[in-house]
Amino acid sequence: MSFNYINALLKKPTTRTPIWIMRQAGRYLPEYCTTRKQAGDFLSLCKNPELACEVTMQPIDRFDLDAAILFSDILTIPDAMGLGLYFSQGEGPRFKHPIQNLQDIEKLPNNLNNELGYVFDSVATIKKALNNRLPLIGFSGSPWTLATYMIEGGNSKTFSNAKKMLFNEPKMLHLLLDKLADSVIAYLSQQILSGANSVMIFDTWGGVLSKQNYLDFSLDYMSKIVKGVKAKHSNTPITLFSKNGGKHLNYIADTTCDCVGIDWTLELADAQQQVGNRVAIQGNLDPAILYASPAVIEIEVKKILSQFQGNTGHVFNLGHGIAPDVEPDNVKVLVDSVHNFSKDYR
Amino acid sequence: MSFNYINALLKKPTTRTPIWIMRQAGRYLPEYCTTRKQAGDFLSLCKNPELACEVTMQPIDRFDLDAAILFSDILTIPDAMGLGLYFSQGEGPRFKHPIQNLQDIEKLPNNLNNELGYVFDSVATIKKALNNRLPLIGFSGSPWTLATYMIEGGNSKTFSNAKKMLFNEPKMLHLLLDKLADSVIAYLSQQILSGANSVMIFDTWGGVLSKQNYLDFSLDYMSKIVKGVKAKHSNTPITLFSKNGGKHLNYIADTTCDCVGIDWTLELADAQQQVGNRVAIQGNLDPAILYASPAVIEIEVKKILSQFQGNTGHVFNLGHGIAPDVEPDNVKVLVDSVHNFSKDYR
Numbered sequence: 001m002s003f004n005y006i007n008a009l010l011k012k013p014t015t016r017t018p019i020w021i022m023r024q025a026g027r028y029l030p031e032y033c034t035t036r037k038q039a040g041d042f043l044s045l046c047k048n049p050e051l052a053c054e055v056t057m058q059p060i061d062r063f064d065l066d067a068a069i070l071f072s073d074i075l076t077i078p079d080a081m082g083l084g085l086y087f088s089q090g091e092g093p094r095f096k097h098p099i100q101n102l103q104d105i106e107k108l109p110n111n112l113n114n115e116l117g118y119v120f121d122s123v124a125t126i127k128k129a130l131n132n133r134l135p136l137i138g139f140s141g142s143p144w145t146l147a148t149y150m151i152e153g154g155n156s157k158t159f160s161n162a163k164k165m166l167f168n169e170p171k172m173l174h175l176l177l178d179k180l181a182d183s184v185i186a187y188l189s190q191q192i193l194s195g196a197n198s199v200m201i202f203d204t205w206g207g208v209l210s211k212q213n214y215l216d217f218s219l220d221y222m223s224k225i226v227k228g229v230k231a232k233h234s235n236t237p238i239t240l241f242s243k244n245g246g247k248h249l250n251y252i253a254d255t256t257c258d259c260v261g262i263d264w265t266l267e268l269a270d271a272q273q274q275v276g277n278r279v280a281i282q283g284n285l286d287p288a289i290l291y292a293s294p295a296v297i298e299i300e301v302k303k304i305l306s307q308f309q310g311n312t313g314h315v316f317n318l319g320h321g322i323a324p325d326v327e328p329d330n331v332k333v334l335v336d337s338v339h340n341f342s343k344d345y346r
Numbered sequence: 347m348s349f350n351y352i353n354a355l356l357k358k359p360t361t362r363t364p365i366w367i368m369r370q371a372g373r374y375l376p377e378y379c380t381t382r383k384q385a386g387d388f389l390s391l392c393k394n395p396e397l398a399c400e401v402t403m404q405p406i407d408r409f410d411l412d413a414a415i416l417f418s419d420i421l422t423i424p425d426a427m428g429l430g431l432y433f434s435q436g437e438g439p440r441f442k443h444p445i446q447n448l449q450d451i452e453k454l455p456n457n458l459n460n461e462l463g464y465v466f467d468s469v470a471t472i473k474k475a476l477n478n479r480l481p482l483i484g485f486s487g488s489p490w491t492l493a494t495y496m497i498e499g500g501n502s503k504t505f506s507n508a509k510k511m512l513f514n515e516p517k518m519l520h521l522l523l524d525k526l527a528d529s530v531i532a533y534l535s536q537q538i539l540s541g542a543n544s545v546m547i548f549d550t551w552g553g554v555l556s557k558q559n560y561l562d563f564s565l566d567y568m569s570k571i572v573k574g575v576k577a578k579h580s581n582t583p584i585t586l587f588s589k590n591g592g593k594h595l596n597y598i599a600d601t602t603c604d605c606v607g608i609d610w611t612l613e614l615a616d617a618q619q620q621v622g623n624r625v626a627i628q629g630n631l632d633p634a635i636l637y638a639s640p641a642v643i644e645i646e647v648k649k650i651l652s653q654f655q656g657n658t659g660h661v662f663n664l665g666h667g668i669a670p671d672v673e674p675d676n677v678k679v680l681v682d683s684v685h686n687f688s689k690d691y692r
Contacts, residue, residue, distance in 0.1 A: 158633070
């Protein structure tokens, strides 16, 4: 079979600009809220392959999207390592046992395939439900992003503990990042073996680093992952997305990934100037545009489509996950506009 | 008198690279916490000229800084407009009466000089206490940044209401921004008349906009302010700082401001490439480096000093406000390192 989404990642011809939406299975959909209630809480939903499959299918049943994405969380790896992931009301993800010293890092287990079995079960279950109708995206958090949560014990505004380790104990941090990179390689490879057609690495916190620290502590490990996954699965396209990393696209493309994600604060034309024809680009509508009227959504879609130079290599998406208070009808306007108008801009 | 800080802003010769620190009068100083307790709360401290002067002087009495900055808040203007600023525990600034419609905008008062008298009294009081020892920096929030708080009613992660207005009711937002720009011009002019030697505009949320929206809804109004203030006070240098605005420095320099602020995610060399010799640059140490050891702080200071090309036009600063849990001794290491090493890099 031939999917527009996969073809766009590989810069092969497509019949229209493909679109998927970060967090497309989420709280803006009433059917998602129903299933989540049934599961009990967010983490129980992630850990239940049948229900995870159910919510994965909900947006693709409702909208003409070009890909499904595994329903899961970026913090499954540290959870499987024994840090004890939980979600506290209003505070987001937390770990019961954050990383505090070298011993904590040294004792992290290497082989997580048993603990992460529920994720691979979800992938296989979704794959079966998709029945080759659409491609399936697998994903992981980046080592640096995982490390920030593991060291801080949860969300942070200043990343004071993670940066303290970066500046005062860089070797210790490198040890942690290297262990995480190995785990991510095994994790993504197993997702691919279970049926994922492409994989994406979310580097949510790479953008809080200076350029040199970004290259040394975030990108280097994503590069290791790209090479490690490609060594086993050379045909599976890989997307890297560093939030607020629009200045570093040239370096990101150097990893030999297939696609770079960008947000709306960078124009597509600027992104293309940085990376040339080396990689596909995913993005980059401001998610807030989904609060606007259908007429405004159409105008903004046209602006983005008109900026992209070329006939393929563009995967339409938001520049950030969709917000919980968006009207589902506006998502339909977005998806249909991208498909309807994309032919006019080639 | 001749101040290194003012000379650097105007690209005149200096005897060393000047440094001041965003939020240098703040919670990391035990003497600040004592005065704040005496005032009752943050807003009462801002509104008491004698105590505001006291905390303004604390960091310059302790460290060899090159400028004092008025102790105040960026949200004084909307408060003076009657929106009822207050600070709730853990949630930051809130407004009792957020902007909800056109009528709310139309009825905003124009002349705020009486309501803001306490700020000008603070400036005059600090000026007297400084006794020409150091220059004094006045400041304001940018119109777009003030508007986001006024429309959201406080902090926001998604700026959904402000962006809803931007996309669906752009004329309404322009009316609000224009009123705010006029108020900021009057506010900064009166700060200068009261004794401020330079002024700075903090555009905390300009970086959440796409390029075109940034230019239309944030920078255009800062440009109006620069021109409005310069028309009356042509010799007073003006610094503009858009957080996450490192991609737009070329446009920021076009406003004819004197200096642009940058954070640590952009390298000084990249910033200089964008703006050439047109403006001075303020920045850009990662505030998290103040968590590191004195030896690491010295290395990182040298890195930044070595990156800046030229003999003047650099004002050393952090790329963001100093964190409350920093050791004051490390601030002394920073300030002294900048002064000691700066001669070696010219």
